[in-house]
Amino acid sequence: MKFGSTESYVASDDLALAVNAAVRLERPLLVKGEPGTGKTELARQVAQALGLPLIEWHVKSTTKAQQGLYEYDAVSRLRDSQLGDTRVHEVRNYIRKGKLWQAFEAEGRVVLLIDEIDKADIEFPNDLLQELDRMEFHVYETGETVRARHRPVVIITSNNEKELPDAFLRRCFFHYIRFPDADTLAAIVRVHFPDIKDQLLTAALTRFYEIRDVPGLKKKPSTSEVLDWLRLLLAEDLAPEDLRGDSRNALPRLHGALLKNEQDVQLFERLAFMSRGQR
Template sequence: MSFQGTSTYVATSELQIAVNAAIYLQRPLLVKGEPGTGKTLLAHEIANALGKKLLTWHIKSTTLAQQGLYEYDAVSRLRDSQLGKEGVDDISHYIKKGKLWEAFTADETVVLLIDEIDKADIEFPNDLLLELDRMEFYVYELQQTIKAIHRPIVIITSNNEKELPDAFLRRCLFHYIRFPDKTTMQEIVNVHFPNIREELLNNALQLFYGLREVTGLKKKPSTSELLDWLSLLLFEQLPASVLAESDLKEQLPPHLHTLIKNEQDLNILEEWRRRRR
């Protein structure tokens, strides 16, 4: 199995090397980068490229590691026993399989995405150390060990909201998706808008990267926001000259709301423009 990107996802050579190393070494790949740089989408594209099923475990602040393994619904079992329902003696009826259980017992290798692991409690990664290392876990209620039939391809994303434990990092390969330079970004845009006029794209990228260079922005516009912005420009059939005439110091670009996402950054941009007039 080898990942080289897809027709809808431009993967740099460094990213391809990281993904293929994780597949070969059978290690989880921890992917970091700015929001909107395609970390989550990467797992989807790996699954598409390799023809594998994708299992996604979205992590929230309240998510527990145990939920990725299984959950025992003792309350439902107690209620059913009080109601005299059949099958109460079979505890397996009250075991809900988690995403790791599904991945471990799949008939073939799957891609398992653990998305935004840094949202959970700091102990969350440590609680998965053995399971991700040995690819097995024990179900006490069933007195049964669930072991991976085929080791899944594990992609873990993080937005760096909190530091991850060293013991967890040692068990992962790591790749940071750097923000694309103009050449790479042009390739990404051409994948999504193959018929975009070159002059319009060049002018749009010049404004976009100029906006990212404004000092102090809390949320710099990302790749996904650039694509939304271009989609609006193309929908309205704006001529390239509109962007060529735009100057961040004198006039804000059209549909700025797709690029700037909070009042604080808008105020910073306005102050930045005022100082340069």
């Protein structure tokens, strides 16, 4: 079964092609793009479309690659030995399986999401090279080698916060999710708000793209933010006329859903002030 757009997710042709190519090549799919463009949701939709379980590994700044394989809890074993617990004689009792181990030992094929890999230390991707390439790893405490029963579909996301090593990139199929054009974004909106009126949708998206195009914007609003904004517009029952005006300069209605830092709010306030001064 091939991946494509679903009832709840609009996938561009090139994104669907990238997913299906990575599945066929049995390579990890590295997906980059602006925050909020649906990279994490992509993995969930791929799992749903292919009928496979999903295992999610959300990477943080403190995450180490070893945690994806397993962790040996030596402290608990030492404590149990002091208490005379018989569990200490079996080292397996103190090994916690990581997300890769769970994916490798699954009885069937799964989708493994490694989310926001660029948050971790620069060595994190390199530390996973062999495991993702050979689909196996060694457990030193028990002397066993864990091999994947079925090669998982691996989807790796990155917000481009730091460069990834070339050796890691060579092992991946790469796709950059471009910000959707107006027609694609309208289709995405209709998935979430099927009853939205055409005039309001057109006015809102026109306003939204004007906001994204303002020079000097520190953080451009993303797909997830325009969906939040539209949810508020519908809840407030605003009309298309409420979104118009001097759209390039004035603060947008309910701007807190779109502008996420004080610099961008101040930018719009300055533009509004300059616009008033020129009248």
